[in-house]
Amino acid sequence: PPAQTQPPTTGETQAPLFFGAFATPIEEPWDGVIHEALQKAANEGKIRYEYTDDIGYAGDMERVLREVAEKQKPAAIFGDAFGNEEAVRRVAKDYPEIAFVFGSGLGPAEPNVAVFDNWIHEPAYLCGLIAGGVTKTNVIGVVGGYPVPEVNRIVNAFIDGVKEVNPDAKVLVTFINSWFDPAAAKEAALAQVDAGADVLFAERFGVIDAAVEKGLLAFGNMSDQYELGPGHVLTGPVWNMTPTVEYVIKQVEGGTFTAQDLKDFSMVGKGGAYLAPFHGMESKIPENILALVKQRDEEIKGGLFRVDIKEEPPAPTN
Amino acid sequence: MEAKRFPYQLVKSNTPPLWMRPLIPVLILLTTFLITAGLILTAQANPFRAYYFFLISPLSSQVSFLEVLVKSTPLMLTGVAVTFAFATGYYNIGAEGQLYAGAIAAAWLGIVLGGVPAAIAIPLMIIGGFLAGMAWALIPALLKVRLAVDEVVTTLLMNSIMAYIVSAILNGPWRDPTSGWPQSPEIAENTMFFKLIPRSRLHFGFIVGIVAIAVLWFILTQTSFGLKMRAVGLGKPAAQFAGINVGRTTLLAALISGGIAGIAGVSEVAGIQYHLIGDLSANYGYTGVIIATLGGLNAIGVFVASLFFGLIDTGAQTVSRAMGVPVYLGQVTQAVMLLVALGMYLLQRYRIVRRA
């Protein structure tokens, strides 16, 4: 079985210590993305990396951060502050020498809290284009966890994409009100299939299983999820934290770390967000749609096309 | 013909021998260690070092020691809450839901009492949480007393209902307007529990917990209501025959139990979170059942058990971080310890004697 933390290897002891403090288990996709980017940097010898996960929301985040700050004295602490915003900011204030880099719905805080978020609405829009193009029934299903802004903006962008190519298509949205209940998510997707959906967007785990079972096409979310349904998963918006992590490493090493919004590093422009590889699934997408997706992708990268950020809960479409 | 038998046997005795009492916790710890050491080894870690981080290191610095106390605070309160009920023979498994009822009240009061002096606001919140916990406990208690509906089941079900109520509130009217996250708006500054020690998280709730322990001790041993509670808990028909109003005693104990669980919710909202959130309680209500039982339904026992569980909770994260053992080791250890302790306390009621 794999050990959890990278043992420090000789010669790399100078590498700065980065710490991951995750409210959910790292198997949850959001924190999983952050964890993987940090792990990757550690594997490349750029940092030393340790982490604690499943800290939860019952008040333990503050203790963990304080203990880590006191004992391990890391150069930077990464994590997600959703549900633990105050704790993170309180501790950060007491340890100005440590870089606090947290996923957050709020802004950065002087002097040492930088924030990031997953801004994958752009690839989500591209997925919407594809969905609008491949649907035969003109009904598309989206199953999400909770209608929080981070989820809403992905879903809304996806719907906007659908509308661009297929204004008549109907998008069904279901929230299972849980981050982790794949059986419920699958059942929600099956309900959408019964209501006519033939393409599914899997914001949560479980939905792709429904697509596989019903022989339909689906989109993953957050990471490349092709392996969850080979032959069924077209693509999906992918969030990549590596640009953010590398930027912070540079800043920390250069002693230039500041409180800032690292949003840009999670967007398409800097490679923080992209469309997952097709794994040969292009063949299932009409030529013209594929061309449109390529075009929009280029336009987004070139700053010529803007995907609207809508954070209110998605309204059910006609 | 007597078959050959083991020359020693366990004999029931009403009073455990004195020498055995201090030995029991040691035995529990040792057995737990032996059982969990295997798991720690499979995670490729050294069990002795793991236990050092588990049990010793949280006590080795002031900061982490205070954190142990912070973690014990809700456990003390739910432990006391459950003890009130169990001692009266009312098996309240609903402290979890009652805690949330108290938390909802505290969050609401914390929002509306902005500007009211803390000396008034905080007592009001505690009273409000107590009443809310009581109100949530009232339904199963009345069903039990009036209609003899089993409380184990109703209180358990009420926990699930409360979880959905909290979810409905947080996803509906109280969704945080700024973050959109399912959490209530922050309570006003003046309604937050003050810190007992600067730069620590140890807050006023700990004092409330200690007071609750003291109240439990006082009521159980010094008051006639406590004797009535115990009489009802140990023999309902006899208590009734002796003129104790069984229904009223049960109802009252159940309500006090719910109220104190509600205060646990207040303490978490006003001392730790400053919001109502869906994950406010890390199963403190259920752990309260365990703590009450391990504490032998008496005040001192509950106090010690809640400190100990606070220690393990704190230590688990330290072990995980320091040694790369999955953080779930803490949960496993608590469970093993509970089960071992259940077995051992039973042993305490026996003596080993040589067969005649």
Added chain:
Amino acid sequence: MEVFIVNLIAATFRVSTPIVLAAIGETYSERAGILNLGIEGIMYFGAFVGFLIADKSGSLWVGLLFAILAGVLFGLLMGFFTVTLGVNQHVSGLGITLLLSGLTLFMFRLFYGGRSTPPSIPSFQVIKVLPDNPILGPILSQYWLTYVTFLVIVPLAWWILYRTNFGLKIRSVGENPEAVDAAGVSVPAIRYAALGIGGGLMAAGGAFLSLFQLGAFTHGIISGRGWVAIAIVIFGNWQPIRVMLGGLIFGGTFALQLRLQAMGLQLPVPYETFLALPYIVTIIALVIAGRNASYPAALLKPYRRE
């Protein structure tokens, strides 16, 4: 509308299967006088062990078998505490749930730690009995364990409890263990047997989620389905057929709620109302049954001779 109802019925059976399995398991335990609150943990562990073994062995069947064996084992552990040691049943049960949910996550981390997509395997496939029938086609398009649950396990539970000597002993031991003991039947043996069977069924319910419905294991895979099962056993008055009906009502409400959401229907009440409904209904059922609720008389009471 017809299609809607047909699909709803199909979904109802699917959603109810794990809950009915677990609830029947709990029925065996409670009929023998043991309230097994370890149910949630046993389901979780069953889901994981089933997945782990299926993944490592490459056989879903072997996975399912091991899940059931694990469930039996921990059913028996529950027996060790509540039957052999005679310890408080709530606390033992909560302890077993605590132990198994911790152990499951511990092992999950060791075997599959740190992956951002859950490990998955090809799951059991749906079996279509009358694929061309417009009504029965969708309804009879279920996993084999669903058919087995409703056609075999539930009726068998009824038959065993009411029509066999073993069932007579289970019912008796849950009513008056002294009588069973005096009749020369070992009380612990019967209680252990019932808990073992019960644990196996609970674990099968968990494994249904990981090996049939998802082909994957994730955190939160059980999400309180064990507590629902407890409610349903009471709602069903400890009678297998009525327990099954309770499970179907729960599954039906759950499926209906998702379907109304999928249709974009704005409900006048929060969707949580639907999810809380089974619990509320169970409490109301208890109130109506009142004093007459036929609790197994020896439920929660340890039996020891000396």
Added chain:
Amino acid sequence: MFIVEMQSITKRFGDLLANDHVNFELRKGEIHALLGENGAGKTTLMRVLYGLYHPDSGVIKVKDRPVVIHSPKDAIQLGIGMVTQHFALVPPLTVAENVVLGYQNSFVLNQAQIEESVAEAARRFGVEINPKAIVRHLSVGQRQRVEILKALYRNAEILILDEPTAVLIPQEVEALFETLNHLKQEGLSVVFISHKLHEVTQITDRITVLRDGRVVGTVNTTEVTQKEVAAMMVGRETFGVSRIDTDTSDPKPVLEIIDLCANDDKNLPVLKNISFAVSEGEILGIAGVGGNGQKELAETICGVRRPTAGKVLVEGQDVTGKSPSDLTRAGLGRIPEDRHEGMVIHLTVTENLVLEHLDEFTRNGMLDHKAIRQYADDLIQKFQIKAKPNDITRTLSGGNMQKVLLARVLARNPKVIIAPQPTRGLDIGATDYVRQQLLEQRQRGAAILLISEDLDEILALSDRIAVMYEGEIVGTLPASEATPERLGLLMSGAVKEH
């Protein structure tokens, strides 16, 4: 010759030596009484034989073969059957299901077939019972028949009956004895445990007497008198207690019951317009066969059962439907019918002594521990309770438990005493003590309602005797006119006298 031989059986419970090298022999085809005071070790010895307890040492031989009996299963296989005082039946099941429980080897349970075979067995052994009846609906006597049938159905050759008559009405006792005599002819060997000497002398062939866990001796029933046996039991000559007539020319009614009605647990009428009065210094005995509403009468007067109509007056003051604590305050002394239900056996003796009068020992809600301790010490001494104040009540013998209850009630000098079955299950010594206490209370001027199924007790203590039958008082006689025959007729419901 001996079907069972128990040799030098020793059984300890902690420090307590319940059986001390006991030798006991049962002949084939005899009815053998096991006699002894409470706690003498009778039940323990038989539980050892039935495999419910394991002896610490000793040898058991069945049909001359040494055996080890690990559990009732082994006992049953050896042909031993036991009917305990607290029936081991499953109330929601049918008679047939109860009888075959654990004895059918087939996996499938064929209802029709087991009912037939149980009916057949009932006919063969002359035990009258309907196999289809649900046990919950049966009377105590019928339940006992189910128990006996259960043993016989398992081909028992040795039948142990632990205090079988304690819960039976006289007619049922007669029926039981008939059955036993019949079975004895068939070759059954019976161990018969009882406290009632006249029953023992009537039905048994031999008697073994235990005292303090040791065998005092085994005698042929025909060769001893009741008095001699009693002396063996207690180690002294016994003296019965009985009432001395006193002057009752100017009776002042203290307890008045007027048209009292109540329902039973199934909500059916069980008390039908009961009226009577008990005067100062008078013992009114309520006779009747068990199950005719006596229990409910006591419960209703004592405030644990709600009356549906009628009145209870204490010194003219209406106390109907008052709570137990109000009744106590009004001067009603209540002795519970079931000791275990009258005392919280897991609390200490002290706590039980004050439980009924907590208010008096409470200052501002707090317990006055000093006063409580003083009070308990006094009562323990005055009532010769063999226990320490902080002993858990559960550890006391039945007789001492009863003394605790009496102390709790009598220490208050109540105006009225309700005493249902006050000596049930007590040995001769303890019985004497309790009766003596009641008579002293009468002397003091208390009005005493004595409810008993023991006619001898009623006749020995009562000034007047009322007979209950099916929830009604069917006759009231002054003691001077009461004869067992007249009372028997009333108790059987054949006549009414007012």
